[in-house]
Amino acid sequence: MEMKLNKSLFSLLSVPLLLAGCGTGGTESGTSDEGAESSVEGGVVKLDFFNQKPEITAQLEELAQMYEEQSDGQTQITITTVGSGEGSAGLQARFSSGDEPAMMMLGGLPEVERYSDSLLDVTDLEVSDTIIDGMLEGGTIDGVPLGVPLNIEGFGWMYNREIFEEAGVDPESIQNYDDFAAAVETLDSQKEALGIDAVFGFSGGENYIANQFSANFTSPEFNDSIIESYEATELNWEYGDQMKKYTDLFNEHNVQPILTVDYSRSVEELFVNDRVAMVHQGIWIVPTLNDIDPEFAQEKLGLLPVYGENDTEGKIIAGAPFYIGVNKNLDEAIVEESKNFLDWMYLSDEGREMIVGDLAFVPAQEGYEPSDISDPVSSELYQALLDGETGAMTHKQYPDGWFQQVLYPEYQKYLTGDQSWEDFENNTAEAFKEMR
Amino acid sequence: MSLMQGKHNTAYYWAFVLPSVLAVSVIILIPLILGIGTSLTDSDGYTSSFIGLQNYLRLMKDTQFLNSLWFTLRFSFVAVILVNAIGLGLALLVTQKLGKVSTLFRTIFFMPNLIGGIILGFIWQFIFVRAFEGIATATGISFFSAWLSDSSTGFWGMIIVFLWQMSGYIMIIYISFLANIPKELIEAGFMDGASDWKAFWHIKFPMLAPAFTISLFLTLANAFKIYDVNLALTNGAPYGSTEMVAMNIYNTAFYQYEQGYAQSKAIIFLLLIAAISLTQILITRRKEVDL
Numbered sequence A: 001m002e003m004k005l006n007k008s009l010f011s012l013l014s015v016p017l018l019l020a021g022c023g024t025g026g027t028e029s030g031t032s033d034e035g036a037e038s039s040v041e042g043g044v045v046k047l048d049f050f051n052q053k054p055e056i057t058a059q060l061e062e063l064a065q066m067y068e069e070q071s072d073g074q075t076q077i078t079i080t081t082v083g084s085g086e087g088s089a090g091l092q093a094r095f096s097s098g099d100e101p102a103m104m105m106l107g108g109l110p111e112v113e114r115y116s117d118s119l120l121d122v123t124d125l126e127v128s129d130t131i132i133d134g135m136l137e138g139g140t141i142d143g144v145p146l147g148v149p150l151n152i153e154g155f156g157w158m159y160n161r162e163i164f165e166e167a168g169v170d171p172e173s174i175q176n177y178d179d180f181a182a183a184v185e186t187l188d189s190q191k192e193a194l195g196i197d198a199v200f201g202f203s204g205g206e207n208y209i210a211n212q213f214s215a216n217f218t219s220p221e222f223n224d225s226i227i228e229s230y231e232a233t234e235l236n237w238e239y240g241d242q243m244k245k246y247t248d249l250f251n252e253h254n255v256q257p258i259l260t261v262d263y264s265r266s267v268e269e270l271f272v273n274d275r276v277a278m279v280h281q282g283i284w285i286v287p288t289l290n291d292i293d294p295e296f297a298q299e300k301l302g303l304l305p306v307y308g309e310n311d312t313e314g315k316i317i318a319g320a321p322f323y324i325g326v327n328k329n330l331d332e333a334i335v336e337e338s339k340n341f342l343d344w345m346y347l348s349d350e351g352r353e354m355i356v357g358d359l360a361f362v363p364a365q366e367g368y369e370p371s372d373i374s375d376p377v378s379s380e381l382y383q384a385l386l387d388g389e390t391g392a393m394t395h396k397q398y399p400d401g402w403f404q405q406v407l408y409p410e411y412q413k414y415l416t417g418d419q420s421w422e423d424f425e426n427n428t429a430e431a432f433k434e435m436r
Numbered sequence B: 001m002s003l004m005q006g007k008h009n010t011a012y013y014w015a016f017v018l019p020s021v022l023a024v025s026v027i028i029l030i031p032l033i034l035g036i037g038t039s040l041t042d043s044d045g046y047t048s049s050f051i052g053l054q055n056y057l058r059l060m061k062d063t064q065f066l067n068s069l070w071f072t073l074r075f076s077f078v079a080v081i082l083v084n085a086i087g088l089g090l091a092l093l094v095t096q097k098l099g100k101v102s103t104l105f106r107t108i109f110f111m112p113n114l115i116g117g118i119i120l121g122f123i124w125q126f127i128f129v130r131a132f133e134g135i136a137t138a139t140g141i142s143f144f145s146a147w148l149s150d151s152s153t154g155f156w157g158m159i160i161v162f163l164w165q166m167s168g169y170i171m172i173i174y175i176s177f178l179a180n181i182p183k184e185l186i187e188a189g190f191m192d193g194a195s196d197w198k199a200f201w202h203i204k205f206p207m208l209a210p211a212f213t214i215s216l217f218l219t220l221a222n223a224f225k226i227y228d229v230n231l232a233l234t235n236g237a238p239y240g241s242t243e244m245v246a247m248n249i250y251n252t253a254f255y256q257y258e259q260g261y262a263q264s265k266a267i268i269f270l271l272l273i274a275a276i277s278l279t280q281i282l283i284t285r286r287k288e289v290d291l
Helices: A004-020 A056-070 A087-096 A107-112 A128-132 A161-167 A175-191 A208-218 A226-231 A242-250 A265-269 A281-292 A295-299 A331-347 A348-354 A376-386 A402-415 A423-434 B009-039 B054-060 B064-094 B102-114 B117-139 B151-178 B183-191 B196-207 B209-224 B227-231 B246-255 B259-286
Strands: A038-043 A044-051 A075-081 A103-108 A153-160 A198-200 A277-283 A303-304 A316-319 A324-328
Touching: A038 A331, A044 A056, A044 A087, A044 A331, A044 B227, A056 A075, A056 A281, A056 A331, A056 A348, A056 B064, A075 A331, A087 A103, A087 A107, A087 A281, A087 B246, A103 A107, A103 A331, A107 A226, A128 A331, A153 A161, A153 A281, A153 A376, A161 A175, A161 A277, A175 A198, A175 A242, A208 A277, A208 A402, A242 A402, A242 A423, A265 A281, A277 A281, A277 B064, A281 A295, A281 A303, A281 A376, A295 A376, A303 A376, A303 B227, A316 A376, A316 B054, A324 A331, A331 A348, A331 B102, A402 A423, A402 B054, B009 B259, B054 B259, B064 B102, B064 B151, B064 B209, B064 B246, B102 B151, B151 B209, B151 B227, B183 B196, B227 B246, B246 B259
Parallel strands: A044 A075, A044 A103, A198 A277
Antiparallel strands: A038 A044, A103 A324, A153 A277, A153 A303, A153 A316
C-alpha cells in the first residue's frame, strides 16, 4: 500500500511538471484586458488599442473615456497595455492568435514592416497633414506612411542645473567635447563639497540605455536618417572613436559597479536626489521626476547634447519612439472609427490639451507654441526639432534582437574591461551584418 | 504499474483516462509535433519555408546557446545537490521532538516557495546589489561588494535564490517520507547499539530512496527550465553570461523573431532534459527498497 501511494503521488506531482516543461513561458508585464477584441455589436463599435507604454496607460484610458462619452456610447475603446520590452512580443502574440487590435503602437521600422500587410496608409488621416517635416519617415515603408508618430522624445545627457551651478560650471558655456570633459573633471574634483556619489549615474544594467546611447554615434554614420539606417546592411562604427572616448569618460566617473546600476536607481534614486550630476536619459523621465519632486524638472533639469560626429557638433537624438498604426483588415466601421479617434485625439481641443497637459508629450505636430509645452527641457527639444537640429533615432532600426543579444552584452564586456574596444566594434559589426 | 494490470472494465478505464489523454494531447503532444515541424523551417512567426536540418546544424556553432547550455548544466548540477542536501537537513531538523515549534519552523522554511519567482528575483536583486553593498561599505569585507556584476557572483546569486525558493518545498517531501519510516525499525536499530548517525545512514537513508526519486526529479526539472528568477534577478547580465537555456530560447523567438531556430533549440533542450530525467529516475528507482 505504501509503495502504491508513493507511485501515485509521484505521477500526480509529475503531471504539472511535464505540462509546464514543454512551454517556454513568456511573461507579460503591464496590464492587459482579457478578451479585448475589436468588434461591431448592435451598432456599438468596439475598438482595441494596443499600447506599449505602460506609463501613459491612465491618460490613454482617460482619452478613450472622453471619446466614448461624446460618441453617446456608440464607440467603446479598450486600451491593452503590454510594455517594458515585452510589447512587441505581446503584439506578435495578438496577431498570431488572430485577435488583432484595431490600433497599435509600433516601435520603429522593423516592427512597422512586420505588420505592413495589415496597416492602413495614414495619408487618409487628417492628422498626417500636421506632422513636423520628416517625422513620418520612421513609419514609412516603400514610400507609404503606415503610422502616425505618437509623440517626440529626445535624449542626451540630462543634468542637474543646481549641481552644475554650485560647482561653478555654466552649462551654456559647454560648446564642444573638451568643454564637456573639463566640466566633468571640475565636478569630479568637488564631489565631496557637492555631496554627490559620482558625476555620472549611467545605468549599465539596462540594455535599452546602452542602445539609446549608441544612437549618438550611429546617427551620423547613417546621415541622421531613419530610412538609411533601416536599409543599412552593415554598421562600421565610423564614429566609434567618439563613443569610446565618451564611454571611458563616464565609466571613470560613474557610480560603480556600473553594471548593477539600473534605471530606477539611476533616475529615481541618484539623479532626482542630487546624488549624481548627469545621467544619459530622455525626456520621458519628466513625469517620473514630477511625481517624486515637482520642482525638479522645472528648476533643475537640463539637457546637454552629445558630440557624436566630432568634437564640436553636438546633437540631441530625437524622434518618434512609437508610431500608431491602424489595422486595415478589420471591419470597415472599425477602421473608420479608429481613424476618427486618432484625428480627434490629435486635432480636437480636448485632445490637444491632453497631449501637452497630462501626457506631457512633445507633440510630433506643428502648430504648438514651444511655451505651451510642459517643462523647459521639452520645450527646448520642440524648438530644436522645428529648427532641424537633432539626430535620428537610428537605434530603433537595428536588426531584430541585435541590441539585446549583441550590442548590450558586448558593451558590458567593454565596461568591465573584459574586452578591448576593437573587439567590441568587430563583434558587434559582424553580428549586425549577419542578423540583417 | 500494478494498478493497470487488473482486468478492469475497459469502458470505465477509458472514461477516467480520456480527459487526461485529451489534455495531454492538446497541450503537449500536438504542440510538440507542430514544434518539431516549425524547427525545420525558418519561421519568423508569419512566414516560413522548409529548410531541413539547417537550424540544428546552426545551433551546434551558436556559442551563446552552447554557453547557456553549459551554464544551465553547471547550475542544475550544483543546485540539485545543494537543494536536496539542505532540504533533507531541514527535514531532519524539524522532525526532531520539538513540539509545536517544529510546525512553526516547517512553515517558515516552506514560505519562500509561496512567493513567485519574479518577486523573489527582484527582492534578491535588491539584497545582492544594495544590502550586500551596504554590508561591504560598513564592514570593508570585499566578499560582499559588486554582487551580480560579474559572472561568478551571477552564478552563485542564482544558486542562492533557487536554494532559498526550493529547499522548503523539498523539505516537505522528505518530512512525509521520514514520517512513514516505521518506528520499530529505528528502535530495533538502537537496541542493537546503533548510534544516531548509524541509524540515519543505515536505516533512514535507504528507506528514503523513493523520496530521492521524487525530489531529484522535481529539482532537476525545475533547475533546468528556470526562467522567472533568471529574468528578474540577472536577465542574463553581465554580458549574457548568466543566460539560461529557457531565456536564450525566449530571446531568440521574441527578440530576434527567429521562431524556427528557437523551436529547434527547444527540441534539443527537451531531448536533453528527458534523457537526464529518465536516467535519473531509472537509477534512483533501482535503489528503492520494498518493505
